Each structure stands twice: as C-alpha cells, then as structure tokens.
Amino acid sequence: MTKSEKVRRIYAIALGVFIVATGIALICVAADIYYSGGGYSREIVGDRLQKLAIPLLFLIAAIIAGAIFPIWEAKGKNIWSSEETLRRLERRIPANGEGEEFSEAKKGYLKMKTVRISVWCSALAVALIGAIVTLVYLADAAHFKGNDFTGHMIGLVKVALPCTVVALAVFVAASYLNLSFSKKQIGHIKTMIRCGSKEIAIPKELEFFDKASKIASHDITLWIVRGAVFVLAVAFIIVGIVNGGARAVLAKAIDICQECIGIS
Numbered sequence: 001m002t003k004s005e006k007v008r009r010i011y012a013i014a015l016g017v018f019i020v021a022t023g024i025a026l027i028c029v030a031a032d033i034y035y036s037g038g039g040y041s042r043e044i045v046g047d048r049l050q051k052l053a054i055p056l057l058f059l060i061a062a063i064i065a066g067a068i069f070p071i072w073e074a075k076g077k078n079i080w081s082s083e084e085t086l087r088r089l090e091r092r093i094p095a096n097g098e099g100e101e102f103s104e105a106k107k108g109y110l111k112m113k114t115v116r117i118s119v120w121c122s123a124l125a126v127a128l129i130g131a132i133v134t135l136v137y138l139a140d141a142a143h144f145k146g147n148d149f150t151g152h153m154i155g156l157v158k159v160a161l162p163c164t165v166v167a168l169a170v171f172v173a174a175s176y177l178n179l180s181f182s183k184k185q186i187g188h189i190k191t192m193i194r195c196g197s198k199e200i201a202i203p204k205e206l207e208f209f210d211k212a213s214k215i216a217s218h219d220i221t222l223w224i225v226r227g228a229v230f231v232l233a234v235a236f237i238i239v240g241i242v243n244g245g246a247r248a249v250l251a252k253a254i255d256i257c258q259e260c261i262g263i264s
Helices: 005-035 042-049 053-068 083-091 100-139 149-195 204-216 218-240 245-259
Strands: none
Touching: 005 053, 005 149, 042 053, 053 100, 083 149, 100 149, 218 245
C-alpha cells in the first residue's frame, strides 16, 4: 500500500465518522426544537444550530480540502489487488508436490488462512456484541418513558455510538491485517506452484462459492428475493395501518406543516 493510499484510507474513515456524528447531532437538535413546544423561527433555529457551528465548519472545511486536494485518488496498484491476486492464484494450487519447500509453503498457506478466518470471526463477534447491547437497550421500555424525546435520543446515542465506533475500528484493523496475511499467502502459493505438480486442486470453499454465486445470480433466485421483499413491505404497511402508525405520522406531518407556515 502506497503512502497516498494510506492517507486516502485514513481521510475517508475520519470523514465518514465525522459525518455520521454530525448527522446524529443535527437530528437531536431538530427533535429538541420540535418537542420543546416553542415553534419554529429563525431565532430559535439559529440559536440551536449555533452550538454546532464549530463542528459544521470543520466538516465543511474537511470536505473542501478533500475536493481541492484529491487524496483519495491513489496512485499505483489497487489496495485490493492482493485479495484479487490471492483468489486467482488459489485456483492454481497444485494437488500435490514433493520436497520440504512445498511442504513448508503449504503449512504456511494453511496457517495464514486460519489466522485470517480468526481475525474476521473476532471482528464479527465484536460487531455482534455491540448490536446485542444496542438491541437490549432498545428493548427496555424504561429507557423511553415520558415525553423527553431529546433525552431518549441522547441516551440511545450514548449506547449505540460507542458500539458503532468500536465495531468500525475493529473492522478497519481487521481489513489491514487481512491484507497483510493475504500477501503472505500469495508468497506461499507461488512457492507451491513452483514446487508442485501440474495437477490443480481447487479448494472446496472456492467450489462452494462458485456454486452459490451461480445460484444467487440466477433469475429465479432474484425474483424470489424481490417477491419476498415486496411481501414483507406490504405486511409492514398493513401492520402500520392497523396499529394506527399511519394516522400518527399524518397528524405529525400536518402539525409540522401548520407550524412552518404559522397557522398554529
């Protein structure tokens, strides 16, 4: 990975986290204005947004800097070229080979493969734990009693945001480790190809993924997925109408429109 690629990756991650945090803050401000009961006016909105002036200025400056200095346009090889090369070389792994060099290369390849799986399983476990913590908080009705919508949102953000940040950091670290281990695997596979026989032994997982890809890309599978999504959407719409959700949304929309034009 070149220096410009590293800078581009760090910039993209930092900007993405900053945008998400700023968006959550804006949602909380908008909800606070709505539920405060003071109505909408230039003074009220300006006073609330003034508290976010510095973060917004930093965000705008970061976006402008990214536009002026296109650091995301990495020069040289694609950062995912190692992964693509690995997938291509895995289809050329010899079925057998002789000599200590081939044996050591095969052991190294399998070891790196196990380590990569362990890294991604650990990252998924961290993300799953964060999701469970957030869902447990959401499932507890005691956290959402009363009409303090802003307090409810702030409490939720305090729980969900750290979980999201930790999961994002873990996945970024896992991607870097995965890239490093894949390069080592490439070296071992090249040694196996050089020292092995001409008979090819495609790994079973690649054969499985090839079959799964064919099934997933088939027209019948696509139509089944589309039909399931459509049925699920219709079911949620019906549930929303039955439990009065549609009426509540319509009433809130009417209230917001009336407040904006000054009727109430």
